[in-house]
Amino acid sequence: MSTFKYNDTEFAVTAAGQGWDITRTLPDGSAALVGTGLFAGMGPAEAQIRALALVKAIYPVGIKVVGPDVAHPNMIGDLRIVGPDVTHPNFIYWDKDSASCPAQL
Amino acid sequence: MEIKGSVVLVTGGGNGIGEAVAKYFAKQGASIAIVDMEQKNINRVVADLKAMGAEAIGVRANVTSEAETARFVQATLAAFGKLNITVACAGIIRDGTMLTLDKETGKVSRKMGLDKWAPVIDVNLTGTFLTLRDAAEAMVNGGWPGLLVTISSVNKCGQVGQLNYSATKVADALMPKIIIGEFMLRGIRNIRCVGIAPGYTATPLLTGMNQDALQAILKDVHLGRLVEPEEIARTIGHCAENEAINATTIEVTGGLCYAGGIAK
Numbered sequence: 001m002s003t004f005k006y007n008d009t010e011f012a013v014t015a016a017g018q019g020w021d022i023t024r025t026l027p028d029g030s031a032a033l034v035g036t037g038l039f040a041g042m043g044p045a046e047a048q049i050r051a052l053a054l055v056k057a058i059y060p061v062g063i064k065v066v067g068p069d070v071a072h073p074n075m076i077g078d079l080r081i082v083g084p085d086v087t088h089p090n091f092i093y094w095d096k097d098s099a100s101c102p103a104q105l
Numbered sequence: 106m107e108i109k110g111s112v113v114l115v116t117g118g119g120n121g122i123g124e125a126v127a128k129y130f131a132k133q134g135a136s137i138a139i140v141d142m143e144q145k146n147i148n149r150v151v152a153d154l155k156a157m158g159a160e161a162i163g164v165r166a167n168v169t170s171e172a173e174t175a176r177f178v179q180a181t182l183a184a185f186g187k188l189n190i191t192v193a194c195a196g197i198i199r200d201g202t203m204l205t206l207d208k209e210t211g212k213v214s215r216k217m218g219l220d221k222w223a224p225v226i227d228v229n230l231t232g233t234f235l236t237l238r239d240a241a242e243a244m245v246n247g248g249w250p251g252l253l254v255t256i257s258s259v260n261k262c263g264q265v266g267q268l269n270y271s272a273t274k275v276a277d278a279l280m281p282k283i284i285i286g287e288f289m290l291r292g293i294r295n296i297r298c299v300g301i302a303p304g305y306t307a308t309p310l311l312t313g314m315n316q317d318a319l320q321a322i323l324k325d326v327h328l329g330r331l332v333e334p335e336e337i338a339r340t341i342g343h344c345a346e347n348e349a350i351n352a353t354t355i356e357v358t359g360g361l362c363y364a365g366g367i368a369k
């Protein structure tokens with residue numbers, strides 16, 4: 001088994017049959033499966049590289065800027081307020097900064 | 106297309122029909138990418154797929170966002186190196202009539218707001234479009250045999266109280282014809298597109314509803330019971346294997362016959 005830290009989350013890559021399982025540690029300390037039976041036939045080093053690439057694709061780090069959302073104006077009386085629609089599912093906000101800079105991976 | 110060894114992406118795969126589709130294809134030897142908004146359900150389904158000995162990943166994503174549909178297709182390629190079948194199962198309902206009248210005055214007391222209209226259009230229509238568009242992009246560029254599946258509903262014929270939902274499901278039913286017409290125009294030959302229109306299906310949404318209401322629904326179903334999610338999954342499996350099924354939407358309803366021919 002090998003582990004790596006990405007965006008303050010601990011991931012483990014564990015051999016499972018012919019392939020590899022990737023798990024991540026949840027805030028409560030329990031583990032959740034990210035993927036199972038992946039990268040069949042690959043050695044540990046190659047599997048770890050592929051696992052990191054996959055984890056980066058699944059859990060991207062970044063800031064999303066949501067511009068004026070003309071399709072979903074917020075109405076206040078007859079006033080149409082065209083701005084970020086905080087109730088729209090595309091609107092993501094961060095209420096907590098990452099506790100540390102992610103290690104160089 | 107042979108299912109064994111293929112890669113299947115299922116949005117809404119954390120529950121109901123999507124979960125059944127994921128498990129059906131896993132049983133047939135496909136690798137599975139589950140996409141859903143609910144991380145708990147993703148964790149559960151990926152763990153089940155592991156117990157079945159399948160290859161699988163779970164991606165939490167919202168199908169209404171372009172950035173996220175691109176991300177889950179990219180994650181699927183990072184895990185499995187190709188993509189063959191994409192089933193756009195993510196869907197929601199927000200029922201209500203367009204107008205509600207005050208019983209005493211007979212005047213309009215309430216209108217269906219965009220809070221009920223927009224999310225249904227966003228998930229069921231825009232989400233299906235973005236999912237299929239980005240999956241098709243990967244399939245064209247990768248040159249793999251592909252199948253795109255929209256999930257319509259028998260309510261495509263028009264369901265009272267579901268102006269929003271029925272509008273999306275009639276569009277989802279139409280998409281395969283247009284997409285394949287466009288593929289012909291562009292010389293894209295490796296991808297087929299099929300829609301599935303389930304009838305009343307035994308997902309938690311329906312099995313948990315008022316049992317009297319459920320019995321009233323079943324009066325219109327020739328089979329006399331709800332369709333099982335696995336029966337929807339098997340139909341999609343058949344569509345994958347039978348190349349002649351293309352550019353059409355198939356109803357799987359158990360013989361839903363509304364009295365008088367229209368939805369109530």
Ligand SMILES: NC(=O)c1ccc[n+]([C@@H]2O[C@H](COP(=O)([O-])OP(=O)(O)OC[C@H]3O[C@@H](n4cnc5c(N)ncnc54)[C@H](O)[C@@H]3O)[C@@H](O)[C@H]2O)c1
Pocket residue numbers: 089116117118119120121122123140141142143146166167168169193194195196197228232256257258259302303304305306307308309310311
């Ligand atoms: N159950 C039925 O009787 C029935 C009948 C006809 C059509 N359908 C259609 O089948 C599909 C699946 O329905 P179901 O009954 O399994 O529903 P369900 O609620 O059990 O599952 C839908 C899944 O989609 C996910 N989802 C919702 N919004 C999402 C989003 N924005 N991004 C990603 N995932 C999202 C949910 O988290 C959920 O896991 C829907 O499109 C529905 O309209 C269902």
